[in-house]
Amino acid sequence: MHANIALFCCSVLIWGSTWYAITFQLGAVDPAVSVAYRFLLAGTALLGWLAIRRQPILPRREGWWLIAAAGLLNFSINYFMVYKATALLPSGLVAVAGSVLSLMNVVNARLFLGQPMRPSVLGGGMMGVVGVLLLFTPELDGGVLTGGALAGFALMMVSNYSASLGNMVVSKTRKAEMPLITTTAWAMLVGALSMVGVAAFHGASFAVVPTLPYFLSLFYLALFGSIAAFLCYFTLLGRIGPGRAGYVAIMTPVVALVVSTLFEDYRWTPAGVAGLVLAVLGNLLVMAPGALGGLLRRQPA
Template identity: 65%
Template sequence: MSSNNLLYAATILIWGSTWFVIKFQLGVVDPSVSVAYRFALAGGLLLAWLAIRRQPLVPPRHGWHWVAITGILTFSGNYLFVYKATSLLPSGLVAVAGSVLTLMNVVNARIFLGQPLRPVVLLGGTIGVLGVLMLFGPEITAHGLGGGALLGFGLMMGANLCASLGNMAVAKARKAEVPLFAATAWGMLLGSATMAVIAAVRGVPFTFDPSLPYVGSLLYLALAGSVAAFLCYFTLLGRIGADRAGYVAVMVPIVALVISTLFESYEWTPVGAAGLALAVGGNLLVMTPPSRLPRWRFLGAEAKP
Protein backbone atom coordinates (compact mmCIF):
# COMPACT_ATOMS: atom_id res chain seq x y z
CA MET A 1 0.00 0.00 0.00
CA SER A 2 1.35 3.43 -0.97
CA SER A 3 1.98 6.16 1.57
CA ASN A 4 -0.88 8.21 0.10
CA ASN A 5 -3.27 5.30 0.57
CA LEU A 6 -2.09 4.92 4.15
CA LEU A 7 -2.75 8.62 4.75
CA TYR A 8 -6.21 8.23 3.22
CA ALA A 9 -7.01 5.20 5.37
CA ALA A 10 -5.68 6.79 8.56
CA THR A 11 -7.63 10.01 8.06
CA ILE A 12 -10.88 8.22 7.22
CA LEU A 13 -10.67 5.70 10.05
CA ILE A 14 -9.72 8.29 12.67
CA TRP A 15 -12.31 10.88 11.71
CA GLY A 16 -14.90 8.18 11.11
CA SER A 17 -14.40 6.88 14.66
CA THR A 18 -14.27 10.21 16.49
CA TRP A 19 -18.05 10.67 16.17
CA PHE A 20 -18.59 7.58 18.31
CA VAL A 21 -15.74 8.36 20.72
CA ILE A 22 -17.40 11.69 21.57
CA LYS A 23 -20.11 9.63 23.30
CA PHE A 24 -17.60 8.86 26.08
CA GLN A 25 -17.13 12.58 26.71
CA LEU A 26 -20.76 13.11 27.62
CA GLY A 27 -22.26 12.87 31.08
CA VAL A 28 -20.14 14.10 33.99
CA VAL A 29 -18.34 17.01 32.30
CA ASP A 30 -20.24 19.76 30.49
CA PRO A 31 -19.64 19.68 26.70
CA SER A 32 -18.19 23.20 26.67
CA VAL A 33 -15.59 22.18 29.25
CA SER A 34 -14.77 18.96 27.39
CA VAL A 35 -14.25 20.91 24.17
CA ALA A 36 -12.00 23.33 26.06
CA TYR A 37 -9.92 20.45 27.43
CA ARG A 38 -9.69 18.79 24.02
CA PHE A 39 -8.37 21.75 22.09
CA ALA A 40 -6.11 23.07 24.84
CA LEU A 41 -4.38 19.70 24.74
CA ALA A 42 -4.46 19.40 20.94
CA GLY A 43 -3.22 22.96 20.34
CA GLY A 44 -0.37 22.54 22.82
CA LEU A 45 0.68 19.23 21.26
CA LEU A 46 0.61 20.68 17.76
CA LEU A 47 2.79 23.61 18.84
CA ALA A 48 5.23 21.16 20.45
CA TRP A 49 5.35 19.17 17.19
CA LEU A 50 6.07 22.36 15.25
CA ALA A 51 8.84 23.33 17.69
CA ILE A 52 10.49 19.91 17.34
CA ARG A 53 10.41 20.25 13.56
CA ARG A 54 11.61 23.88 13.79
CA GLN A 55 8.65 25.17 11.86
CA PRO A 56 7.03 28.61 12.41
CA LEU A 57 5.26 28.76 15.77
CA VAL A 58 3.54 32.14 15.59
CA PRO A 59 1.38 33.37 12.70
CA PRO A 60 2.29 36.79 11.26
CA ARG A 61 0.45 39.81 12.57
CA HIS A 62 -1.70 40.18 9.45
CA GLY A 63 -3.11 36.68 9.89
CA TRP A 64 -4.26 36.77 13.51
CA HIS A 65 -7.80 37.91 12.77
CA TRP A 66 -8.29 34.86 10.52
CA VAL A 67 -6.83 32.63 13.23
CA ALA A 68 -9.24 34.12 15.76
CA ILE A 69 -12.25 33.59 13.50
CA THR A 70 -11.20 29.98 12.89
CA GLY A 71 -10.78 29.37 16.61
CA ILE A 72 -14.13 30.85 17.58
CA LEU A 73 -16.09 29.14 14.79
CA THR A 74 -14.32 25.88 13.91
CA PHE A 75 -12.79 24.87 17.24
CA SER A 76 -15.45 26.33 19.50
CA GLY A 77 -19.02 26.76 18.26
CA ASN A 78 -18.77 23.94 15.72
CA TYR A 79 -17.67 21.31 18.22
CA LEU A 80 -20.00 22.50 20.97
CA PHE A 81 -22.95 21.91 18.63
CA VAL A 82 -21.52 18.53 17.58
CA TYR A 83 -21.15 17.36 21.20
CA LYS A 84 -24.68 18.45 22.05
CA ALA A 85 -26.11 16.78 18.93
CA THR A 86 -24.24 13.58 19.81
CA SER A 87 -26.00 13.52 23.17
CA LEU A 88 -29.32 13.31 21.31
CA LEU A 89 -28.60 11.07 18.31
CA PRO A 90 -26.67 7.98 17.22
CA SER A 91 -23.16 9.10 16.35
CA GLY A 92 -23.39 7.78 12.78
CA LEU A 93 -26.45 9.91 12.13
CA VAL A 94 -24.61 12.95 13.47
CA ALA A 95 -21.75 12.23 11.09
CA VAL A 96 -24.05 12.01 8.07
CA ALA A 97 -25.70 15.30 9.06
CA GLY A 98 -22.18 16.74 9.14
CA SER A 99 -21.78 15.89 5.46
CA VAL A 100 -24.00 18.87 4.60
CA LEU A 101 -20.84 20.87 5.32
CA THR A 102 -19.68 20.01 1.79
CA LEU A 103 -22.55 21.98 0.23
CA MET A 104 -22.20 24.84 2.70
CA ASN A 105 -18.51 25.14 1.83
CA VAL A 106 -19.31 25.47 -1.86
CA VAL A 107 -22.03 28.07 -1.30
CA ASN A 108 -19.92 30.10 1.13
CA ALA A 109 -16.92 29.89 -1.21
CA ARG A 110 -19.12 31.58 -3.80
CA ILE A 111 -20.21 34.27 -1.33
CA PHE A 112 -16.91 35.00 0.42
CA LEU A 113 -14.24 33.88 -2.05
CA GLY A 114 -15.95 34.59 -5.36
CA GLN A 115 -15.55 31.03 -6.59
CA PRO A 116 -17.95 29.92 -9.35
CA LEU A 117 -20.97 27.83 -8.39
CA ARG A 118 -21.58 25.12 -11.00
CA PRO A 119 -25.09 23.71 -11.63
CA VAL A 120 -23.88 20.16 -11.01
CA VAL A 121 -22.75 21.22 -7.54
CA LEU A 122 -26.20 22.57 -6.74
CA LEU A 123 -27.71 19.32 -7.99
CA GLY A 124 -25.31 17.23 -5.93
CA GLY A 125 -25.87 19.35 -2.85
CA THR A 126 -29.64 19.08 -3.18
CA ILE A 127 -29.41 15.30 -3.55
CA GLY A 128 -27.12 15.08 -0.53
CA VAL A 129 -29.39 17.15 1.70
CA LEU A 130 -32.39 15.08 0.59
CA GLY A 131 -30.47 11.96 1.59
CA VAL A 132 -29.69 13.37 5.03
CA LEU A 133 -33.36 14.26 5.54
CA MET A 134 -34.36 10.72 4.57
CA LEU A 135 -31.92 9.30 7.12
CA PHE A 136 -33.44 11.51 9.81
CA GLY A 137 -37.00 10.63 8.76
CA PRO A 138 -37.29 7.37 10.74
CA GLU A 139 -35.86 9.03 13.86
CA ILE A 140 -38.30 11.94 13.66
CA THR A 141 -41.20 9.55 12.98
CA ALA A 142 -40.28 7.40 15.96
CA HIS A 143 -39.82 10.24 18.44
CA GLY A 144 -42.01 13.00 17.02
CA LEU A 145 -41.19 16.63 16.27
CA GLY A 146 -40.59 17.27 19.95
CA GLY A 147 -37.97 14.52 20.22
CA GLY A 148 -34.23 14.80 20.00
CA ALA A 149 -33.93 14.03 16.28
CA LEU A 150 -35.19 17.39 15.04
CA LEU A 151 -33.17 19.32 17.63
CA GLY A 152 -30.10 17.24 16.83
CA PHE A 153 -30.51 17.97 13.13
CA GLY A 154 -30.79 21.70 13.87
CA LEU A 155 -27.68 21.60 16.06
CA MET A 156 -25.72 19.90 13.29
CA MET A 157 -26.80 22.52 10.77
CA GLY A 158 -25.47 25.12 13.21
CA ALA A 159 -22.24 23.13 13.52
CA ASN A 160 -21.92 22.93 9.73
CA LEU A 161 -22.43 26.67 9.38
CA CYS A 162 -19.77 27.42 12.00
CA ALA A 163 -17.32 24.97 10.41
CA SER A 164 -17.96 26.30 6.90
CA LEU A 165 -17.42 29.92 7.89
CA GLY A 166 -14.29 28.83 9.73
CA ASN A 167 -13.11 27.12 6.55
CA MET A 168 -13.56 30.37 4.67
CA ALA A 169 -11.29 32.05 7.23
CA VAL A 170 -8.71 29.29 6.70
CA ALA A 171 -8.89 29.86 2.93
CA LYS A 172 -8.33 33.59 3.47
CA ALA A 173 -5.39 32.84 5.78
CA ARG A 174 -3.79 30.53 3.23
CA LYS A 175 -4.21 33.18 0.53
CA ALA A 176 -2.44 35.61 2.87
CA GLU A 177 0.38 33.03 3.22
CA VAL A 178 -0.24 32.41 6.92
CA PRO A 179 1.55 29.17 8.01
CA LEU A 180 -1.22 26.56 8.08
CA PHE A 181 -0.07 24.41 10.99
CA ALA A 182 0.78 27.35 13.25
CA ALA A 183 -2.59 28.94 12.46
CA THR A 184 -4.35 25.66 13.23
CA ALA A 185 -2.56 25.25 16.57
CA TRP A 186 -3.38 28.76 17.72
CA GLY A 187 -6.91 28.41 16.38
CA MET A 188 -7.33 25.37 18.62
CA LEU A 189 -6.00 27.24 21.63
CA LEU A 190 -8.26 30.23 20.96
CA GLY A 191 -11.20 27.87 20.52
CA SER A 192 -10.36 26.28 23.87
CA ALA A 193 -10.18 29.72 25.51
CA THR A 194 -13.52 30.69 23.97
CA MET A 195 -15.17 27.55 25.38
CA ALA A 196 -13.64 28.23 28.79
CA VAL A 197 -15.05 31.77 28.81
CA ILE A 198 -18.49 30.53 27.73
CA ALA A 199 -18.45 27.89 30.47
CA ALA A 200 -17.43 30.46 33.06
CA VAL A 201 -20.16 32.92 32.00
CA ARG A 202 -22.73 30.14 32.21
CA GLY A 203 -21.50 29.20 35.65
CA VAL A 204 -20.50 25.70 34.55
CA PRO A 205 -18.03 24.04 36.94
CA PHE A 206 -14.68 22.96 35.49
CA THR A 207 -14.99 19.38 36.62
CA PHE A 208 -12.93 16.48 35.35
CA ASP A 209 -13.92 12.84 35.03
CA PRO A 210 -10.92 10.64 35.95
CA SER A 211 -12.59 7.49 34.61
CA LEU A 212 -10.78 5.48 31.92
CA PRO A 213 -13.51 6.01 29.26
CA TYR A 214 -13.42 9.80 29.66
CA VAL A 215 -9.62 10.17 29.87
CA GLY A 216 -9.05 7.66 27.07
CA SER A 217 -11.57 9.33 24.78
CA LEU A 218 -10.15 12.77 25.55
CA LEU A 219 -6.63 11.63 24.65
CA TYR A 220 -7.87 9.92 21.50
CA LEU A 221 -9.84 12.95 20.37
CA ALA A 222 -6.94 15.32 21.07
CA LEU A 223 -4.04 13.17 19.85
CA ALA A 224 -5.63 11.25 16.98
CA GLY A 225 -8.75 13.20 16.05
CA SER A 226 -7.37 16.72 16.40
CA VAL A 227 -3.63 16.39 15.67
CA ALA A 228 -2.73 13.17 13.82
CA ALA A 229 -5.73 13.23 11.48
CA PHE A 230 -5.22 16.90 10.61
CA LEU A 231 -1.53 16.28 9.88
CA CYS A 232 -2.40 13.27 7.70
CA TYR A 233 -5.08 15.19 5.84
CA PHE A 234 -2.98 18.31 5.28
CA THR A 235 -0.10 16.15 4.03
CA LEU A 236 -2.49 14.42 1.65
CA LEU A 237 -3.81 17.81 0.59
CA GLY A 238 -0.33 18.96 -0.34
CA ARG A 239 0.48 15.76 -2.25
CA ILE A 240 -2.63 15.13 -4.33
CA GLY A 241 -4.63 18.37 -4.19
CA ALA A 242 -7.88 19.45 -2.57
CA ASP A 243 -10.17 17.81 -5.14
CA ARG A 244 -8.91 14.25 -4.56
CA ALA A 245 -8.22 14.68 -0.85
CA GLY A 246 -11.76 15.97 -0.41
CA TYR A 247 -13.17 12.50 -0.96
CA VAL A 248 -12.26 11.82 2.66
CA ALA A 249 -15.47 13.71 3.50
CA VAL A 250 -17.48 11.17 1.50
CA MET A 251 -16.08 8.13 3.28
CA VAL A 252 -16.08 9.40 6.89
CA PRO A 253 -19.91 9.25 7.38
CA ILE A 254 -19.97 5.69 6.02
CA VAL A 255 -17.34 4.57 8.53
CA ALA A 256 -19.20 6.40 11.31
CA LEU A 257 -22.47 4.66 10.43
CA VAL A 258 -20.78 1.24 10.37
CA ILE A 259 -19.36 1.90 13.84
CA SER A 260 -22.74 3.16 15.04
CA THR A 261 -24.39 0.00 13.71
CA LEU A 262 -21.87 -2.23 15.50
CA PHE A 263 -21.68 -0.45 18.84
CA GLU A 264 -24.85 1.63 19.19
CA SER A 265 -27.31 -0.81 17.64
CA TYR A 266 -28.30 1.71 15.00
CA GLU A 267 -31.30 0.23 13.20
CA TRP A 268 -31.33 0.43 9.43
CA THR A 269 -34.50 0.95 7.42
CA PRO A 270 -34.99 0.91 3.64
CA VAL A 271 -35.55 4.68 3.75
CA GLY A 272 -32.38 5.15 5.79
CA ALA A 273 -30.33 3.03 3.39
CA ALA A 274 -31.66 5.00 0.42
CA GLY A 275 -30.90 8.23 2.29
CA LEU A 276 -27.28 7.19 2.86
CA ALA A 277 -26.91 6.33 -0.83
CA LEU A 278 -28.26 9.76 -1.82
CA ALA A 279 -26.10 11.57 0.75
CA VAL A 280 -22.96 9.84 -0.50
CA GLY A 281 -23.91 10.23 -4.16
CA GLY A 282 -24.69 13.92 -3.71
CA ASN A 283 -21.36 14.55 -2.03
CA LEU A 284 -19.57 12.71 -4.82
CA LEU A 285 -21.16 15.07 -7.34
CA VAL A 286 -20.16 18.09 -5.27
CA MET A 287 -16.58 16.91 -4.85
CA THR A 288 -15.93 15.65 -8.39
CA PRO A 289 -13.84 18.20 -10.34
CA PRO A 290 -15.29 19.53 -13.62
CA SER A 291 -12.64 17.76 -15.72
CA ARG A 292 -14.01 14.38 -14.64
CA LEU A 293 -17.62 15.15 -15.52
CA PRO A 294 -19.10 14.73 -19.02
CA ARG A 295 -20.69 17.62 -20.80
CA TRP A 296 -24.37 17.71 -19.92
CA ARG A 297 -27.33 20.04 -19.95
CA PHE A 298 -28.87 21.36 -16.76
CA LEU A 299 -32.05 23.39 -16.91
CA GLY A 300 -31.42 23.99 -20.59
CA ALA A 301 -27.85 25.25 -20.22
CA GLU A 302 -24.72 23.33 -21.14
CA ALA A 303 -22.34 22.79 -18.24
CA LYS A 304 -18.76 22.87 -19.44
CA PRO A 305 -16.17 20.92 -17.45
Protein backbone atom coordinates in the same frame (compact mmCIF):
# COMPACT_ATOMS: atom_id res chain seq x y z
CA MET B 1 -1.94 6.31 -3.79
CA HIS B 2 -2.08 9.94 -4.80
CA ALA B 3 -1.56 12.43 -1.97
CA ASN B 4 -5.00 14.03 -2.33
CA ILE B 5 -6.76 10.65 -2.17
CA ALA B 6 -4.70 9.69 0.91
CA LEU B 7 -5.59 12.97 2.63
CA PHE B 8 -9.26 12.45 1.79
CA CYS B 9 -9.36 8.87 3.12
CA CYS B 10 -7.42 9.74 6.28
CA SER B 11 -9.84 12.56 7.11
CA VAL B 12 -12.89 10.39 6.48
CA LEU B 13 -11.76 7.34 8.46
CA ILE B 14 -10.58 9.27 11.51
CA TRP B 15 -13.53 11.65 11.66
CA GLY B 16 -15.94 8.80 10.99
CA SER B 17 -14.84 7.16 14.24
CA THR B 18 -14.65 10.33 16.35
CA TRP B 19 -18.44 10.78 16.49
CA TYR B 20 -18.72 7.64 18.61
CA ALA B 21 -15.69 8.62 20.69
CA ILE B 22 -17.48 11.85 21.66
CA THR B 23 -20.17 9.80 23.45
CA PHE B 24 -17.57 8.88 26.10
CA GLN B 25 -17.03 12.59 26.77
CA LEU B 26 -20.63 13.23 27.76
CA GLY B 27 -22.23 13.01 31.18
CA ALA B 28 -20.54 14.35 34.29
CA VAL B 29 -18.23 16.75 32.40
CA ASP B 30 -19.73 19.88 30.83
CA PRO B 31 -19.45 19.89 26.99
CA ALA B 32 -17.66 23.27 26.99
CA VAL B 33 -15.08 21.89 29.44
CA SER B 34 -14.50 18.75 27.33
CA VAL B 35 -14.08 20.81 24.15
CA ALA B 36 -11.67 23.15 25.99
CA TYR B 37 -9.54 20.26 27.26
CA ARG B 38 -9.56 18.58 23.83
CA PHE B 39 -8.22 21.57 21.93
CA LEU B 40 -5.95 22.74 24.75
CA LEU B 41 -4.24 19.35 24.59
CA ALA B 42 -4.18 19.31 20.77
CA GLY B 43 -2.93 22.89 20.38
CA THR B 44 -0.23 22.47 23.02
CA ALA B 45 0.95 19.24 21.40
CA LEU B 46 1.28 20.98 18.03
CA LEU B 47 3.28 23.85 19.52
CA GLY B 48 5.50 21.33 21.30
CA TRP B 49 6.12 19.58 17.99
CA LEU B 50 7.13 22.87 16.40
CA ALA B 51 9.48 23.63 19.31
CA ILE B 52 11.14 20.21 19.06
CA ARG B 53 11.70 20.75 15.34
CA ARG B 54 12.92 24.30 16.03
CA GLN B 55 10.35 25.80 13.71
CA PRO B 56 8.69 29.22 14.21
CA ILE B 57 5.98 29.11 16.87
CA LEU B 58 4.48 32.58 16.56
CA PRO B 59 2.54 33.53 13.42
CA ARG B 60 2.83 36.83 11.61
CA ARG B 61 1.08 39.69 13.40
CA GLU B 62 -1.23 40.41 10.49
CA GLY B 63 -2.48 36.81 10.59
CA TRP B 64 -3.86 36.87 14.12
CA TRP B 65 -7.34 37.97 13.12
CA LEU B 66 -7.64 35.01 10.75
CA ILE B 67 -6.38 32.68 13.47
CA ALA B 68 -8.90 34.08 15.95
CA ALA B 69 -11.74 33.68 13.45
CA ALA B 70 -10.72 30.11 12.61
CA GLY B 71 -10.47 29.25 16.30
CA LEU B 72 -13.90 30.61 17.17
CA LEU B 73 -15.64 29.11 14.15
CA ASN B 74 -13.86 25.76 13.76
CA PHE B 75 -12.76 24.84 17.26
CA SER B 76 -15.29 26.56 19.50
CA ILE B 77 -18.84 27.13 18.24
CA ASN B 78 -18.65 24.18 15.84
CA TYR B 79 -17.63 21.54 18.37
CA PHE B 80 -19.64 22.90 21.27
CA MET B 81 -22.76 22.43 19.12
CA VAL B 82 -21.61 18.93 18.10
CA TYR B 83 -21.14 17.82 21.71
CA LYS B 84 -24.56 19.23 22.68
CA ALA B 85 -26.21 17.47 19.72
CA THR B 86 -24.52 14.14 20.53
CA ALA B 87 -26.25 14.19 23.90
CA LEU B 88 -29.59 14.16 22.04
CA LEU B 89 -28.93 11.89 19.04
CA PRO B 90 -27.06 8.66 18.18
CA SER B 91 -23.55 9.51 17.04
CA GLY B 92 -24.20 8.19 13.51
CA LEU B 93 -27.13 10.56 13.04
CA VAL B 94 -25.10 13.49 14.34
CA ALA B 95 -22.57 12.67 11.62
CA VAL B 96 -25.38 12.46 9.07
CA ALA B 97 -26.64 15.91 10.03
CA GLY B 98 -23.05 17.18 9.84
CA SER B 99 -22.76 16.21 6.20
CA VAL B 100 -24.92 19.20 5.22
CA LEU B 101 -21.61 21.06 5.62
CA SER B 102 -20.70 20.03 2.08
CA LEU B 103 -23.51 22.02 0.48
CA MET B 104 -22.88 24.99 2.79
CA ASN B 105 -19.22 24.97 1.72
CA VAL B 106 -20.17 25.15 -1.95
CA VAL B 107 -22.55 28.06 -1.37
CA ASN B 108 -20.16 29.95 0.92
CA ALA B 109 -17.24 29.41 -1.43
CA ARG B 110 -19.30 31.17 -4.08
CA LEU B 111 -20.33 34.00 -1.72
CA PHE B 112 -17.02 34.66 0.03
CA LEU B 113 -14.31 33.33 -2.31
CA GLY B 114 -15.92 33.94 -5.69
CA GLN B 115 -15.59 30.31 -6.71
CA PRO B 116 -18.07 29.10 -9.35
CA MET B 117 -20.76 26.59 -8.39
CA ARG B 118 -20.17 23.89 -10.99
CA PRO B 119 -23.32 21.90 -11.84
CA SER B 120 -21.71 18.56 -10.95
CA VAL B 121 -20.55 19.82 -7.54
CA LEU B 122 -23.89 21.45 -6.70
CA GLY B 123 -25.88 18.48 -8.03
CA GLY B 124 -23.78 16.04 -6.04
CA GLY B 125 -24.23 18.15 -2.94
CA MET B 126 -28.01 18.22 -3.30
CA MET B 127 -28.13 14.47 -3.88
CA GLY B 128 -25.98 13.92 -0.81
CA VAL B 129 -28.24 16.13 1.32
CA VAL B 130 -31.33 14.19 0.19
CA GLY B 131 -29.52 10.99 1.07
CA VAL B 132 -28.63 12.06 4.57
CA LEU B 133 -32.17 13.29 5.19
CA LEU B 134 -33.44 9.84 4.23
CA LEU B 135 -31.00 8.35 6.74
CA PHE B 136 -32.67 10.57 9.34
CA THR B 137 -36.16 9.15 8.74
CA PRO B 138 -36.18 6.79 11.78
CA GLU B 139 -36.25 9.95 13.93
CA LEU B 140 -39.47 11.12 12.25
CA ASP B 141 -42.79 10.86 14.08
CA GLY B 142 -45.87 11.79 12.06
CA GLY B 143 -43.73 13.51 9.45
CA VAL B 144 -41.88 15.81 11.85
CA LEU B 145 -38.77 15.44 13.95
CA THR B 146 -39.44 14.51 17.56
CA GLY B 147 -38.47 17.05 20.26
CA GLY B 148 -34.96 15.90 21.13
CA ALA B 149 -34.16 15.00 17.55
CA LEU B 150 -35.35 18.40 16.32
CA ALA B 151 -33.15 20.20 18.85
CA GLY B 152 -30.18 18.02 17.92
CA PHE B 153 -30.72 18.65 14.21
CA ALA B 154 -30.96 22.42 14.80
CA LEU B 155 -27.74 22.38 16.83
CA MET B 156 -25.98 20.57 14.00
CA MET B 157 -27.14 23.13 11.44
CA VAL B 158 -25.57 25.87 13.58
CA SER B 159 -22.43 23.74 13.86
CA ASN B 160 -22.32 23.18 10.10
CA TYR B 161 -22.62 26.84 9.24
CA SER B 162 -19.97 27.79 11.79
CA ALA B 163 -17.63 25.14 10.37
CA SER B 164 -18.35 26.26 6.81
CA LEU B 165 -17.49 29.88 7.62
CA GLY B 166 -14.38 28.55 9.35
CA ASN B 167 -13.43 26.70 6.19
CA MET B 168 -13.62 29.95 4.26
CA VAL B 169 -11.23 31.51 6.79
CA VAL B 170 -8.86 28.54 6.51
CA SER B 171 -8.89 28.92 2.72
CA LYS B 172 -7.74 32.51 3.19
CA THR B 173 -4.92 31.43 5.55
CA ARG B 174 -3.76 28.88 2.97
CA LYS B 175 -3.93 31.47 0.19
CA ALA B 176 -1.89 33.85 2.37
CA GLU B 177 0.66 31.01 2.80
CA MET B 178 0.39 31.07 6.58
CA PRO B 179 2.18 28.04 8.14
CA LEU B 180 -0.39 25.26 8.48
CA ILE B 181 0.71 23.73 11.79
CA THR B 182 1.36 27.07 13.50
CA THR B 183 -1.99 28.46 12.35
CA THR B 184 -3.89 25.33 13.39
CA ALA B 185 -2.21 25.17 16.81
CA TRP B 186 -3.04 28.75 17.74
CA ALA B 187 -6.57 28.47 16.33
CA MET B 188 -7.13 25.43 18.57
CA LEU B 189 -5.87 27.34 21.59
CA VAL B 190 -8.15 30.28 20.76
CA GLY B 191 -11.07 27.85 20.55
CA ALA B 192 -10.09 26.24 23.86
CA LEU B 193 -9.80 29.63 25.57
CA SER B 194 -13.23 30.70 24.34
CA MET B 195 -14.73 27.45 25.68
CA VAL B 196 -13.09 28.11 29.05
CA GLY B 197 -14.89 31.45 29.02
CA VAL B 198 -18.22 29.81 28.16
CA ALA B 199 -17.81 27.19 30.90
CA ALA B 200 -16.84 29.80 33.47
CA PHE B 201 -19.76 32.02 32.47
CA HIS B 202 -22.36 29.38 33.29
CA GLY B 203 -20.51 28.08 36.33
CA ALA B 204 -19.43 24.68 34.99
CA SER B 205 -16.99 22.59 36.99
CA PHE B 206 -13.58 21.98 35.43
CA ALA B 207 -13.14 18.74 37.35
CA VAL B 208 -12.67 15.64 35.16
CA VAL B 209 -14.21 12.27 35.93
CA PRO B 210 -11.17 9.97 36.36
CA THR B 211 -12.39 7.11 34.16
CA LEU B 212 -10.39 5.25 31.55
CA PRO B 213 -13.01 5.66 28.76
CA TYR B 214 -13.05 9.44 29.27
CA PHE B 215 -9.27 9.82 29.14
CA LEU B 216 -8.81 7.41 26.22
CA SER B 217 -11.49 9.20 24.20
CA LEU B 218 -9.99 12.58 25.13
CA PHE B 219 -6.54 11.60 23.87
CA TYR B 220 -7.94 9.97 20.73
CA LEU B 221 -10.06 13.02 19.94
CA ALA B 222 -7.20 15.42 20.66
CA LEU B 223 -4.34 13.62 18.91
CA PHE B 224 -6.12 11.89 16.05
CA GLY B 225 -9.52 13.55 15.68
CA SER B 226 -8.09 17.05 16.14
CA ILE B 227 -4.45 17.03 15.04
CA ALA B 228 -4.09 14.29 12.42
CA ALA B 229 -7.51 14.67 10.80
CA PHE B 230 -7.56 18.48 10.77
CA LEU B 231 -4.07 18.74 9.31
CA CYS B 232 -5.04 16.26 6.59
CA TYR B 233 -8.28 18.11 5.91
CA PHE B 234 -6.82 21.62 5.94
CA THR B 235 -4.03 20.46 3.62
CA LEU B 236 -6.65 18.99 1.30
CA LEU B 237 -8.63 22.23 1.57
CA GLY B 238 -5.65 24.21 0.34
CA ARG B 239 -4.97 21.79 -2.51
CA ILE B 240 -8.45 21.32 -4.01
CA GLY B 241 -10.57 24.10 -2.46
CA PRO B 242 -13.44 24.04 0.04
CA GLY B 243 -16.10 22.89 -2.41
CA ARG B 244 -14.57 19.48 -3.08
CA ALA B 245 -12.81 19.15 0.27
CA GLY B 246 -16.18 19.61 1.98
CA TYR B 247 -17.26 16.25 0.58
CA VAL B 248 -15.27 14.68 3.36
CA ALA B 249 -18.48 15.50 5.23
CA ILE B 250 -20.50 13.26 2.87
CA MET B 251 -18.38 10.14 3.33
CA THR B 252 -17.68 10.60 7.04
CA PRO B 253 -21.27 9.62 8.03
CA VAL B 254 -20.89 6.33 6.17
CA VAL B 255 -18.07 5.34 8.51
CA ALA B 256 -19.91 6.84 11.49
CA LEU B 257 -23.05 4.84 10.70
CA VAL B 258 -21.06 1.62 10.44
CA VAL B 259 -19.57 2.34 13.87
CA SER B 260 -23.01 3.28 15.23
CA THR B 261 -24.46 0.04 13.85
CA LEU B 262 -21.77 -2.01 15.58
CA PHE B 263 -21.72 -0.25 18.95
CA GLU B 264 -24.98 1.73 19.31
CA ASP B 265 -27.41 -0.71 17.69
CA TYR B 266 -28.37 1.70 14.91
CA ARG B 267 -31.39 0.23 13.09
CA TRP B 268 -31.24 0.24 9.31
CA THR B 269 -34.44 0.82 7.32
CA PRO B 270 -35.13 0.71 3.56
CA ALA B 271 -35.13 4.52 3.57
CA GLY B 272 -31.83 4.48 5.40
CA VAL B 273 -30.27 2.16 2.83
CA ALA B 274 -31.59 4.36 0.01
CA GLY B 275 -30.19 7.39 1.78
CA LEU B 276 -26.77 5.81 2.08
CA VAL B 277 -26.77 4.96 -1.64
CA LEU B 278 -27.73 8.53 -2.55
CA ALA B 279 -25.05 9.97 -0.27
CA VAL B 280 -22.37 7.82 -1.87
CA LEU B 281 -23.62 8.54 -5.41
CA GLY B 282 -23.64 12.25 -4.64
CA ASN B 283 -20.05 12.00 -3.52
CA LEU B 284 -19.06 10.05 -6.63
CA LEU B 285 -20.79 12.63 -8.81
CA VAL B 286 -18.49 15.25 -7.36
CA MET B 287 -15.34 13.15 -7.47
CA ALA B 288 -15.74 11.48 -10.90
CA PRO B 289 -15.14 11.59 -13.71
CA GLY B 290 -14.38 15.25 -14.34
CA ALA B 291 -14.26 16.20 -10.67
CA LEU B 292 -12.03 13.23 -9.91
CA GLY B 293 -9.45 14.92 -12.04
CA GLY B 294 -9.75 17.92 -9.74
CA LEU B 295 -9.03 15.74 -6.73
CA LEU B 296 -6.02 14.22 -8.44
CA ARG B 297 -4.43 17.51 -9.34
CA ARG B 298 -3.55 20.52 -7.23
CA GLN B 299 -5.76 23.57 -7.76
CA PRO B 300 -5.47 27.12 -6.48
CA ALA B 301 -7.42 27.51 -3.22
